[in-house]
Amino acid sequence: MRDYAGDILALVKAKNPAEPEFHQAVLEVVESTALVIDRHPEYRSAKILERLVEPERVIMFRVPWVDDEGEIQVNRGFRIQMNSAIGPYKGGLRFHPSVNLGILKFLAFEQVFKNALTTLPMGGGKGGSDFDPKGKSDAEVMRFCQSFMSELYRHIGPDTDVPAGDIGVGGREIGYLFGQYKRIANNFSGVLTGKGLNWGGSLIRPEATGYGCIYFAAEMLATRGETMAGKTCLVSGSGNVAQYAIEKILDLGGKPVSASDSNGFIYDEAGMTREKLAWLKDCKNTRRARIKEYADAFPGSVYTAFDPTADHSPQWDRPASCAFPCATQNEVNGKDAQNLLKNGVYLVAEGANMPTSVDGVQVFLDAGILYAPGKAANAGGVATSGLEMSQNSMRIRWPREEVDGRLHGIMKSIHTACVDAAAEYGTPGNYVNGANIAGFLKVANAMMDQGLV
Numbered sequence: 001m002r003d004y005a006g007d008i009l010a011l012v013k014a015k016n017p018a019e020p021e022f023h024q025a026v027l028e029v030v031e032s033t034a035l036v037i038d039r040h041p042e043y044r045s046a047k048i049l050e051r052l053v054e055p056e057r058v059i060m061f062r063v064p065w066v067d068d069e070g071e072i073q074v075n076r077g078f079r080i081q082m083n084s085a086i087g088p089y090k091g092g093l094r095f096h097p098s099v100n101l102g103i104l105k106f107l108a109f110e111q112v113f114k115n116a117l118t119t120l121p122m123g124g125g126k127g128g129s130d131f132d133p134k135g136k137s138d139a140e141v142m143r144f145c146q147s148f149m150s151e152l153y154r155h156i157g158p159d160t161d162v163p164a165g166d167i168g169v170g171g172r173e174i175g176y177l178f179g180q181y182k183r184i185a186n187n188f189s190g191v192l193t194g195k196g197l198n199w200g201g202s203l204i205r206p207e208a209t210g211y212g213c214i215y216f217a218a219e220m221l222a223t224r225g226e227t228m229a230g231k232t233c234l235v236s237g238s239g240n241v242a243q244y245a246i247e248k249i250l251d252l253g254g255k256p257v258s259a260s261d262s263n264g265f266i267y268d269e270a271g272m273t274r275e276k277l278a279w280l281k282d283c284k285n286t287r288r289a290r291i292k293e294y295a296d297a298f299p300g301s302v303y304t305a306f307d308p309t310a311d312h313s314p315q316w317d318r319p320a321s322c323a324f325p326c327a328t329q330n331e332v333n334g335k336d337a338q339n340l341l342k343n344g345v346y347l348v349a350e351g352a353n354m355p356t357s358v359d360g361v362q363v364f365l366d367a368g369i370l371y372a373p374g375k376a377a378n379a380g381g382v383a384t385s386g387l388e389m390s391q392n393s394m395r396i397r398w399p400r401e402e403v404d405g406r407l408h409g410i411m412k413s414i415h416t417a418c419v420d421a422a423a424e425y426g427t428p429g430n431y432v433n434g435a436n437i438a439g440f441l442k443v444a445n446a447m448m449d450q451g452l453v
Helices: 002-015 020-039 041-045 048-052 101-117 138-155 171-185 208-222 240-251 274-286 292-297 334-342 358-367 380-394 400-424 431-450
Strands: 057-066 072-083 089-095 124-129 161-165 232-235 258-260 264-267 302-305 322-324 347-349 370-372
Touching: 002 020, 002 048, 020 041, 020 048, 020 101, 020 358, 020 431, 041 048, 041 431, 048 431, 057 101, 057 138, 072 089, 072 101, 072 138, 072 161, 089 101, 089 171, 089 380, 101 124, 101 380, 101 400, 101 431, 124 138, 124 161, 138 171, 161 171, 161 380, 208 240, 208 322, 208 347, 208 370, 208 380, 208 400, 232 240, 240 258, 240 274, 240 322, 264 292, 274 292, 292 302, 334 358, 358 370, 370 431, 380 400, 400 431
Parallel strands: 089 124, 089 161, 232 258, 232 322, 322 347, 347 370
Antiparallel strands: 057 072, 072 124, 258 264, 264 302
16 A cells, blocks of 8 residues: 555656645645555545546636736736535635645645535635735735636636635635625625625634634543643744634633744743733734734743744744644744654644644654644634535524534534544544544545546
């Protein structure tokens, strides 16, 4: 089976050169699912893995728009429709200069398994653009979003593909995108999730990924008879995921001590409070300022700028029990992982998509700590997007308590599925194998049922 896994990876590298993130995502899945295919050769005969690594559809298009100076700008737009075996494509849109085909294919591939774990009927997709909303006026962002949607609208729909937000795509961008879709398609439907509450959005959606990550971590701690109370927690990022992870850590009695943006990170040894979190939300969501200002606002906290030439990130070299990478892919490398262990961390739950490099993951697995990959731990966001889709279809809105209760229940069921799958296939306690196997089985069985499509 190891030879078969190697053959799949070699095929992916040959057909998708210069896409290391996609290669990395595929490697993790094929290594885990080798345990399944060893018992179920019918998946190999049906070429399930070969079909899974090939997107059903890749859409790439030009996005021309005019800036506030009257200059024409041109960006590139994408939508990767990876797999629809269990439902319409579902996954976010990312607006960031780093966006390229390989990154979006990795995200779409991860999304397939993540969505399968939620138990909701959603396939996997991802999209976005190399457009950078930072420093742009609202009018510039609106013109870009309208141009982007003028092409994307023909490829999506409530029963075909339902995008959401991701890095660089928040409530403002979703609003502009939805408005343009409604204008062109001449219908009001649940074609996007993450919408405003007064026009089809769901309560708890902004909080869902961060809350879900901490709910999952609490289930992991419970396997050792522990709770989040009193735990010192490192958090990276300062967007929605990080903000609401911090909020839920506080709710459960933990002590969050860090946050970051692309320039650097703050370390607050005394611990963040609700007052400090409210300041951080205003800084990032309203003023769109840099996190460096936190250290000026709260004496005793320290700001450290990132050094892109360094071989590790000092944000992970601080004493703690739990770590929650909530920023971006590959932000935790092998040395960072070793530093986390050295400083007492024994639980890592990923709020971002694939934030730990291959060597970092191996460090965690070898150490036997509680380590949850993003496709399990950060599935709360897309799960609540699925709940938003359900509410849109029924033309109702559930109260906050009901959505939060459903989210909590979904995260508990994902945890159970991961634990059970890992144990069934001979690797108890390995959440990486558990998540990959549980997600794979659901998608693979649906593909087998539907024939060669």
